[in-house]
Amino acid sequence: MPDTSRLLRPLAVVALALAAVSLAGVPAQAxxxxxxxxRAGMSVELAGDAVITLGDGEEVVYGGVFSGVGTxxxxxxxxxxxTADSDFQIPEDRQRQRMEVLGVTNHPYASMVDADPPAVTVxxxxxxQYGDGAGGTTGRIGHxxxxxxxxxxxxxxxxxxxTLIVAVGGALYHPGILSGGGVLNQPRFVWEGVELAGDHxxxxxxxNGTGAHASKREMFRTSLPNLSKFVNxxxxxxxTPHDHDTVLxxxxxxxxxxxxxxxxxxxxxxxxxxxxxxxxxDQGSETNPSLSDPNLNLVPVPKNINKRxxxxxxxxxxxxxxxxxxxxxxxxxxxxxxxLYTRRARGHLIFDYNGPVTLGAPISGGQYHDTMAAVGVxxxxxxGTPGNDVTFADRxxxxxxxxxxxxxxxxxGTGRPGQDSxxxxxxxxxxxxxxxxxVVRNAKRDIxxxxxxxxxxxxxxxxxxxxxxxxxxxxxxxxxxGGALVLAGGSLASSASLRLSKPGATFDVTAxxxxxxxxxxxxxxxxxxxxxxxxxxxxxxxxxxxxxxAGAGGLVKAGPATLTxxxxxxxxxxxxxxxxxxxxxxxxxxxxxxxxxxLGVSGRTAVGGNLTLRQTSALQVSTxxxxxxxxxxxxxxxxxxxxxDGAALPREIPVVSSGGEITGTxxxxxxxxxxxxxxxxxxxxxxxxxxxxxxPSGAASSEDAAGSSSSRSGAWPAAAILSASxxxxxxxxxAFVLVRRRRRxxxxxxxxxxxxxxxxxxxxxxx
Numbered sequence: 001m002p003d004t005s006r007l008l009r010p011l012a013v014v015a016l017a018l019a020a021v022s023l024a025g026v027p028a029q030a031x032x033x034x035x036x037x038x039r040a041g042m043s044v045e046l047a048g049d050a051v052i053t054l055g056d057g058e059e060v061v062y063g064g065v066f067s068g069v070g071t072x073x074x075x076x077x078x079x080x081x082x083t084a085d086s087d088f089q090i091p092e093d094r095q096r097q098r099m100e101v102l103g104v105t106n107h108p109y110a111s112m113v114d115a116d117p118p119a120v121t122v123x124x125x126x127x128x129q130y131g132d133g134a135g136g137t138t139g140r141i142g143h144x145x146x147x148x149x150x151x152x153x154x155x156x157x158x159x160x161x162x163t164l165i166v167a168v169g170g171a172l173y174h175p176g177i178l179s180g181g182g183v184l185n186q187p188r189f190v191w192e193g194v195e196l197a198g199d200h201x202x203x204x205x206x207x208n209g210t211g212a213h214a215s216k217r218e219m220f221r222t223s224l225p226n227l228s229k230f231v232n233x234x235x236x237x238x239x240t241p242h243d244h245d246t247v248l249x250x251x252x253x254x255x256x257x258x259x260x261x262x263x264x265x266x267x268x269x270x271x272x273x274x275x276x277x278x279x280x281x282d283q284g285s286e287t288n289p290s291l292s293d294p295n296l297n298l299v300p301v302p303k304n305i306n307k308r309x310x311x312x313x314x315x316x317x318x319x320x321x322x323x324x325x326x327x328x329x330x331x332x333x334x335x336x337x338x339x340l341y342t343r344r345a346r347g348h349l350i351f352d353y354n355g356p357v358t359l360g361a362p363i364s365g366g367q368y369h370d371t372m373a374a375v376g377v378x379x380x381x382x383x384g385t386p387g388n389d390v391t392f393a394d395r396x397x398x399x400x401x402x403x404x405x406x407x408x409x410x411x412x413g414t415g416r417p418g419q420d421s422x423x424x425x426x427x428x429x430x431x432x433x434x435x436x437x438x439v440v441r442n443a444k445r446d447i448x449x450x451x452x453x454x455x456x457x458x459x460x461x462x463x464x465x466x467x468x469x470x471x472x473x474x475x476x477x478x479x480x481x482g483g484a485l486v487l488a489g490g491s492l493a494s495s496a497s498l499r500l501s502k503p504g505a506t507f508d509v510t511a512x513x514x515x516x517x518x519x520x521x522x523x524x525x526x527x528x529x530x531x532x533x534x535x536x537x538x539x540x541x542x543x544x545x546x547x548x549x550a551g552a553g554g555l556v557k558a559g560p561a562t563l564t565x566x567x568x569x570x571x572x573x574x575x576x577x578x579x580x581x582x583x584x585x586x587x588x589x590x591x592x593x594x595x596x597x598x599l600g601v602s603g604r605t606a607v608g609g610n611l612t613l614r615q616t617s618a619l620q621v622s623t624x625x626x627x628x629x630x631x632x633x634x635x636x637x638x639x640x641x642x643x644x645d646g647a648a649l650p651r652e653i654p655v656v657s658s659g660g661e662i663t664g665t666x667x668x669x670x671x672x673x674x675x676x677x678x679x680x681x682x683x684x685x686x687x688x689x690x691x692x693x694x695x696p697s698g699a700a701s702s703e704d705a706a707g708s709s710s711s712r713s714g715a716w717p718a719a720a721i722l723s724a725s726x727x728x729x730x731x732x733x734x735a736f737v738l739v740r741r742r743r744r745x746x747x748x749x750x751x752x753x754x755x756x757x758x759x760x761x762x763x764x765x766x767x
Contacts, residue, residue: 031073038062038080046070046088054078054126061132066141074162075123082139083132089143090119090156097177099146099153102244103218107266109241110148110220112198115177118159119143122182131168133187139168142176151219153197160184160204163287166194172213178202181228183287186210188233199223205287210234215246217266222246231281231289232259232308239264240272240315247321251276253289254308260368265315267345273318278329280306298360300334308336309368312378314343318350322385325355332360333372333394339365340376340398347378356389358414364397375399375424382408384436392421399429404436404456413442415461420445426470434458434474440466441482450490458495460485462505468492478517480505480526487512500526500547509533510551520563522547530555530571539563539580554591557582562600574609577617584627592631601625610660613637615667619656623649623677627656635664635691643678653682653693661688 031049038044038052039060046068054060058078066072066086074080089095097116103109120141122128131139142154157176158164163183166173172192178184178200185207186194193211197220205228206212212230214222216239227250230236238261240246252261263272280297281289291297296306310317310329319328329336340347340363349363365376376398382390384405391411402423404410412421420442424430432438432449434456440447441461450470452458457476460466462483468490478485478495484506491512492498498517500507503525509515510531520537522528522545528535530551539559546566549555554573557563559580566585569575575582576594583600584607592609593599599613600620610631613619617637621627623644633656643649656662665671665686674681675693682693 038064043067046072048091049073051075052080054080071117071119071121072141073121073123074126074128077125079127079129081129081132082141083136085138086141087143088119088141088156090116097155099148101148102221102241104242104268107218107242107268108150109216109218109244110146110151110153110197112153112177115198116155116157118179119156119176121159122162122164122180124161124182126162127165128163129165129167130173131166131190133165133167133190135169137168137170140173142174151195151197151216153220160202166190172211180204183207185287186212186234193234195220196222196224201226203228205229205231207231207287208234208236212236214238214248215240215244215272217241217264222248225249229253229289231255231286232261232278234259236261237264238262238272238274240266240270242266242268242270245271245273247273247275249275249321252278253281254279254306255281255286255289257303257305257307260309260311262311262313263315263317264313264343265317265345267314269316271316271318271350273321274328275319275321275324276328277326278308278310280308280335282306294330297330297335298332304334306335307369309338309371311339311341311368312347312349313341314345314347314378316345316348316350318352318383320352320357320383322352322354322383322388325353325357325387327353327357327359330358330360333362336361337366337369337371338363339368339371340378340380340400341365342377346400347376348381349378350381350383351390352383352385352388353390354385354387356391358391358393360393360419362394362397372397377429379403381405382410382436384408393419394421396421396423399424399427401429401431401433403433404438404454406435406456408436409439410436411439411441412447413440413445413464415441415443417443419443420447420464422447423449425450434476437476442466460505480507484508484529487515491515492517497521497541497543500528500545502526505547509535518559519543519561520545522567524567528555530573532573534573537563564600564602566603581620583620595619595637601627604628606630610634611656611658613664619666621653621655623647623653626654628659629656630659632660633658633662633691635662635666635686637667639666639669639675639684641675641677641693645678647678649678649680649695651695653677655684655691655693657690659689662686662691 031051034044034050035052041064043064044066048070051073054076056077061081063083065084067088069089094117096114098113100111100113101108143156144152146153154174154176160180160182165185167187167190169190172195174195174197177198181204183205186209188209190210195213203226211234221244230250230252232252233256281291283292284290364371366373379400381403384407386407388408393414431451434454436456439459442464444464446465448467448469453473455475459479461481465484467486467488469488472490473494475494477497479499481501486508488511493516497519500522505526508529510529514534516536518538519541521543524546526547528549530553532552534554536556536558539561542562544564549569549571551571555575557577562581564583564585565587568588570590572591574592577597581598584605586603588606590608593607594612595617596614598618604626607629611629612634613636615636618640620640622642669684674683682695685692
C-alpha cells in the first residue's frame with residue numbers, strides 16, 4: 001500500500017512539538033501546597049492546582065486519594081509513592097481534547113486530538129511512583145470519561161521532566177498523553193505494564209522492565225517521534241491498527257538477557273516501521289545506557305546477557321525508512337534471534353535502507369531463543385530504495401517468498417568463511433521474485449536455488465558453487481564472477497545475457513540437458529562446461545567470449561548478432577552457426593563445425609573436426625588469417641573478404657586448409673575466377689587440401705573480378721603484380737588438374753547438429 005507515513009511524519013513532528021508547548025505552557029496560577037496533608041496520609045479533594053514539594057532524598061508512601069477538580073505537581077528531589085487509586089478532573093476551562101474514532105468499517109481505533117494540558121506534572125529531580133512495586137494492584141491516577149468500548153482512555157495527561165514509575169500490577173496502565181523530557185519507568189517483574197496510546201511529544205526515556213504496548217489493533221495508535229531512547233528489559237509489544245502505519249523511530253537498548261520485541265499487525269497491509277537500532281548496552285545508567293564497543297553486538301558475552309530477539313506474529317514489519325543504513329538488529333545467531341510466524345496473516349519482514357546493511361542471524365520460526373527448532377512461515381522483501389544493499393550472513397530458515405524490488409540488492413554470504421547464507425528452496429511457498437539484483441558470494445557452502453522469477457539480475461560471485469535446480473525465469477543479466485553456476489534442471493533461457501567476468505568463473509550445464517543462453521560474454525580463464533549436451537547461444541548483441549569450452553557436447557550460435565570466440569574449446573561435439581555470425585579469432589575447436597549463416601575468421605584459427613559450409617552460409621576471411629581444418633571441408637555459400645583500407649596486400653591469401661579432403665566450391669567462384677580485394681584482382685584456386693586466393697601477374701582489373709570484397713578503396717601495388725611468375729601459375733594449374741578430385745564427402749555422417757539444436761530462428765533447409 002502507498003507509504004504515506006513518510007509524508008505525514010514531518011507534519012506529525014511539528015504538531016507534537018506544538019502540543020508539547022501547549023501542554024507545558026499553561027498560565028501559571030497560585031498553586032495550593034498540599035505537601036503536609038500528603039505526608040499525613042490525608043485524602044485531598046483538589047480545588048485547582050496543587051503542589052507537593054519533597055525534600056532531598058525524602059520518600060513518602062501515600063495511601064490517600066486525590067479527587068475533585070485540579071492538577072498535581074510534584075517537585076523537589078524526593079519520591080512520592082501512591083498506593084491507592086485516584087480519580088479527578090482538570091478544570092473545565094482547560095478541557096479541550098476530543099477523541100476521534102478512525103480506521104475502517106468494523107476495525108476502528110481511537111486517537112486524541114488537541115490534547116489537554118497535563119493533569120500531573122513531575123518536575124526534574126522529583127519521582128512519582130504508582131503502586132508499591134511489590135504486587136499491589138492499586139495506586140494509579142486516572143479518569144476515563146470516553147464512551148469507547150474497545151479501550152479505556154485516561155484523560156489525565158502527564159508531563160514528566162523527572163521520573164514517573166508505573167509499579168502497579170494487575171492491569172495495564174495508560175498515562176494519557178505524555179510530554180516532557182524525563183523518564184517513564186515500568187519496573188521489572190511488575191505485570192501487566194503500560195499502554196502508550198496516543199501521539200506523545202515526550203522526548204525523554206522509557207524504561208520497559210516487564211511490558212509496554214505501542215499501538216493496538218482496533219484500540220489505539222501510538223507515535224513517539226521525539227523519544228530519546230527505549231530501554232528494554234522485558235517485552236515490548238508493537239501492533240498497528242487497520243489503515244495506519246505505526247512508525248517508531250527511536251533506538252531500543254537491551255540491558256539483560258530475555259528481552260524481546262513482539263510485532264503484531266492488521267491483515268490489511270498496514271505496517272509497523274522501526275527506524276532505529278535494537279542494540280545491547282554495557283555501560284551507563286539504567287536511564288542513559290550506551291555500548292562501549294559496537295562489536296559487542298556480534299559476540300556472546302558471559303551468561304549471554306546480550307541476547308535479544310524479535311517475534312513477528314503475522315505482522316508486516318519494516319526495518320528502516322529508506323533514509324539511512326543504521327540496521328535495526330546488529331548481531332549474529334549467538335546474540336539475536338528473529339522468529340517469523342503466520343498468525344491470521346503471513347508474517348512479512350521488509351528491509352528499507354539506503355546503504356549496505358548485514359543480517360548476521362537466521363530468520364526462522366522456533367520459540368524465542370530456540371529459533372532453529374522450527375521453520376519460519378512468512379515473506380521477506382528488500383525494498384526498492386536506491387542504495388538498499390542487504391547481505392544475509394547466515395542460513396535463512398523461513399518458508400516464503402523472498403522479494404528483491406527494483407533498485408535493491410540482496411547478497412547471500414559475505415565471501416568470508418563462517419558467513420555463508422542460503423535460502424529454503426523446493427517447497428510450494430519458497431520463491432524468489434528478483435526485480436533488483438541477487439548476488440551469491442559464499443566462501444565454502446555450495447547451495448541450491450530454484451523458483452527465481454522477475455526482471456532482475458543474478459550474480460554468482462563464489463568461490464562456492466550455486467546450482468539452479470528448478471524453474472528460473474528471471475529476465476535480467478546473469479554474471480558469474482567466481483566459482484561455478486551449475487544448471488541441474490533449471491534454465492537460463494529467459495535471462496538477458498550470460499557473462500563470465502573473471503578468470504576461474506564457470507558455467508556448468510553437464511547435468512542439465514540441452515540449454516539456451518543469450519548474449520554470451522566471457523574473459524580468458526573462464527569456462528563453459530557442456531558435458532554431453534548442446535548449448536545454444538542466442539546473440540541479439542555483438543559479444544566476445546575468450547574462455548574455454550569443455551565437455552563432450554557442442555555449441556550452436558543462433559540469433560542475428562555476432563559472437564566472437566577467441567578461446568580454446570576441448571568440447572568434442574560439433575559447433576554450428578544457425579543465425580548471425582560466429583567469428584573465430586585465434587580460436588581452437590576440438591570438434592567439427594557446421595555453418596548455415598556466417599563464419600568469420602580472424603588470426604590463426606583451427607577446427608579439429610570437419611567443416612561444412614552450407615549453401616546459405618558465408619565465409620568471411622581477411623588478409624592475415626589462417627583457417628586450418630583437421631578433417632574434411634565441404635564448401636558452399638559465399639566467400640567474403642575483408643581488407644583494411646591502406647594496408648599492404650599479400651601475394652597469397654589462404655582461405656582454408658584441410659587435413660582431409662576439400663569438396664565443393666563457393667557460390668559464383670569456379671576455379672580461376674577472380675575477385676576484388678582492396679582494388680586488386682585475386683584468383684581463386686581449389687586444391688585437394690587447400691583453397692587459396694592468389695594475385696597473378698597481369699591480373700585483370702577489378703571490374704573483371706567475380707567475387708566480393710568489403711573494401712572498395714586502395715590499389716594493388718605494381719611491384720607485387722610484376723613479381724607474379726607466369727611459370728608458377730602454369731605449374732600450379734597442371735598440379736591442380738592432376739591432383740584435385742571432384743567429389744563430395746559423406747558430409748559428416750549426413751548428421752547436422754544445427755538441425756538438432758532447434759535454435760530460436762530456424763533457417764530454411766537447403767536440402
